[in-house]
Amino acid sequence: MTAIPFLLLILATLAGYVLNRMAARTIRDNGARLHSMTSYHGLYSALMVLVPVLTIILLWLVLEGSVIDRMVMSGLPDGMLDGQGTGAVQLVLAEIKSISRGQIFGTPEDWKLAAAERYSALRAQADWWMIAVVAIVALAILVFARSRVSAEFRARQGVEHIVSGLMIFCSTVAIFTTIGIIVSLSFETVRFLDRVPLTEFLFGLNWEPQIPLREDQIAAEGAFGWIPVILGTIVITVVALLVAVPVGLFSAIYLNEFAPRKLRATIKPVLEILAGVPTVVYGFFAILVVAPAIRSFGQSLGVDVAPNTALAAGGVMGIMLVPFISSFADDALSAVPGALRDAALGLGATRAEMMTTVLFPAAIPGIVGGVLLAVSRAIGETMIVVMAAGLIAKMTINPLDSVTTVTVQIVTLLIGDTSFDNPKTLAAFALGMMLFLVTLMINVFALRIVRKYREAYD
Amino acid sequence: MYDIARTESALEQTDIKISARNVQVFYGDTHAIKDVDVDIEDKTVTAFIGPSGCGKSTFLRCLNRMNDTIDICRVQGDILLDGEDIYDPKVDPVQLRAKVGMVFQKPNPFPKSIYDNIAYGPRIHGLARSKAELDEIVEKSLRRGAIWEEVKDRLDAPGTGLSGGQQQRLCIARAIATEPEVLLMDEPCSALDPIATAQVEELIDELRQSYSVVIVTHSMQQAARVSQKTAFFHLGDLVEFGETGHIFTNPEDPRTESYITGRIG
């Protein structure tokens, strides 16, 4: 059913193109001189139909669901939904929808059956209405566009205006995405903060996101202090950096100054492979190889090591970050002007001395920027920690403990069926908000450092 | 080619610091420098002149083996410093460059303090055993570089904060700090304004009392002002070498004459 409007759209677009082009060609064949090429006349009609009608179809499809839902729910007999929370209301709606699909469980009440019938009817009507609207609008536009065909008509300008508008729209998608992220995160965070005070969230030391099952349940109220969670993120990030920074920096130093050209050309792409491996693969590697290895190593030393230590997760994350640091450092070292290299060498420095006393200090701003971006990446990393780190929040900085991170909590709180009223869902969004803000700040700061440093040498 | 006999008799009177014989330089397959024979005398300023691209900078960089840093560059022939071949495998370029200092076309002070710039060479070579000695070396070099009075109160200020002329004198002082015997200068004034140029030229005249200076310049007038000996390069050949006054008033080779009178270059 939903394919029909799209088919109509395609037909109308093609029709518009062909019609106008032929009309323009006729004018030209009759001796008049056209302002624009015939293909532009065709394109004009085609785009005039395509853009508005496509927008109508998409908007309709997007809004149809919630409009119909609202109509069905408001049409229910009075009093049926009194005193029920949004969760229960959604459940009723879901039941009505599945009844209308023919999936009936048990014996639902009559008013639900009636509502389900109404739902099906509304959906069918909506489909026909959409087809009708699409057809009428397309036809109207086709006629209008056809009427404009003439020798003086500036079809090319028309087309270019539409194309320009489309391109501007494409450019603003990025802004819409950012706005979407900020708005959706803020919205849910605000609803979360209605239930959990901001001070508890930001400064609380207990993270146990359970909700009382019954209204009168006193114990285990659910604590939502994020400190242990962000602490876990920090611990794992530090472990990751302890692996990635030395390996990355020394690799970059060797590749930049000491490696023969051919060797450098072979080694660099192989390092990039480390960056291209999907993080779910790293996560599996952590639980398959790294964590057991750490465990048996610890046992051989007589230390009892948990299966999901921060060391395992952080270590694997560090491996993933090595190419980040290495390539940023390499770029930063290469950006130091050759004149400084020459000056140091001319004074009789060895290549190592030139590297450590002149090149590296000069490249530090760029390197720091790269490290900060790696930090941001580590903080936002999800799959490695979901698979290899723990689920229980703990106030510890011991890498041999199991810790949980912000991203792990976001995922575990949202896996499974969620309704949007559940404080667990809202807590996930609040954590997501914090994650977004923190990584944004770090990225802005890092880019500013890198840019300032680049200006100093241009 | 010039008269070897005349120079060999002159050997008795002056010290030959650097002696080059039959030097060839290849960039990949290109034969950039052909059959160069030249003697650099001690306590003398020798100028290399010639049109751009004729190989003077390339030859200069052979004298302290800076061409080693370029992969495709090959040097053949003999270059003797105090009678020893600098391209002998036993010779360490690091040690050589402490003895043969270099100043570049564009002033290139390190992004460090003035003190650290000058102290760089002595530090890496281990020339000072205490801070007091290092301070002495720094002051001596800055004085010899004719810049001490201007910076003595701000030795901790960054070297990059000086004016162009001051930066170049700083670089000269830095090169002197390792107590070299030869100072190579690759167009040291081409990035400077006339006043700074005059200051640097004055400095070069003082320097020749202690060092052997080789200066590459594209300005004939500068060569005439500053040097005692001049070598004229053209398309990779050393065309003529002799007393500066003689080259500029009475050149022997027609190519030299064309360059001097401005017909070529």
Added chain:
Amino acid sequence: MSDITSAPGAPTPKSSTELVAASLKRRHRKEARLKWIGIGAIGVAFLMLAILVGSLVSSGWQAFTQTHVTLEVFVDPEEIPQERLPRGGFDDALGASLGRMLPEADMSQRSVRKSVERILSNGAQFKLRDMVVADPALIGKTISMRVPVSDPYDQLNKNLIDRNTPEQNRRVKDNEIAFFDALKAQGAISKPLNWALFTNADSRFPELAGLKGALAGSFWALLTCFLISFPLGIGAAIYLEEFAPKNKLSDFIEVNINNLAAVPSVVFGLLALAVFIGWFGLPRSAPFVGGLTLALMTMPTIIIATRAALKSVPPSIREAALGLGASKQQVVFQHVLPLAMPGVLTGTIIGLAQALGETAPLLLIGMNAFITSAPSSPFDSATALPTQIFIWADSPERGFVSRTSAAILILLGFLVAMNAVAIYLRQKFEKKW
């Protein structure tokens, strides 16, 4: 040569040449040390990569074969009467047939019969059922079937179960091992390629589990992602690079794009959950929604790559076209864009390769449910290849460990292929101006 003056009472002053010579050895040693540390660091990285690939291959290669047993099945009309089709005692018929191949098995004992039946995969009975339903004339006949064995026996056949561990710690008992060995001695056991890995959808049983659903889900998701992000990305890049006036608004857009490229992927998942599923009401777990989310994440990559490709086309081409009277849009679409296409396509393929490996946002929109059939449209519930890997990685059965590794190898295979195509495009078509 000048000497450095020394303080009175100090040892004989050395000349600077001597001082330089004395320090040389130590300095060259330091240089060698730095070099070796650098080589060591690179070695560590390479070693990690080798261990990663090695462990995946060594644990995964076994999953590419699956042990089967060939047996003569008597379609017993008492177990499988035609009237009851499609219901029937298929598992009993199979068990009885298998029991006949094991004379030492006392099939009258219930525990023995259960043991024998357990040798076969749970899916064997459905295979028999489908055959009989298609051709009821088979009832009463004896047919030859090759069916997969269940996971414990697959592990046994691949020597992944240590026969020396005490019996209570093992998945297969001693008598069960004896049955299996007897079958093997008869030549009934074979280990063909595990095509089910590609043709079956997910299953609770490792021997039946396959990636068909996940591959289809990933395909639909990537297709959606490409169809949305490619035109949007190129449109935005062309506008920003060629047409946008250099003002605050375009700066703001650029900053936005660069920031989006660095936002953690899980945040995009939250966005999709709140907006696409919550507000738009799109179906959960649908590859279409996954594709939309991936498109938002891939767009910045395509924009950045396209802008770089456009920038590399020299201005002389633009000037020549303008000079001939072309409009700015004609210059861009008819001259610049075609020349920039190789770079654009390379960047797009690399962006899509990254999208193929994305897991976190797809998890949040629900593409991690246990779904036993492949999606028939982009709007049906499905998993994707990375989320399927995630699900299998969590499963306790041993058979799933090797299948997870195998699925990862397949994913890496796709990524290598895509990147190879991108690099090939770059080498072949990129012009050096």
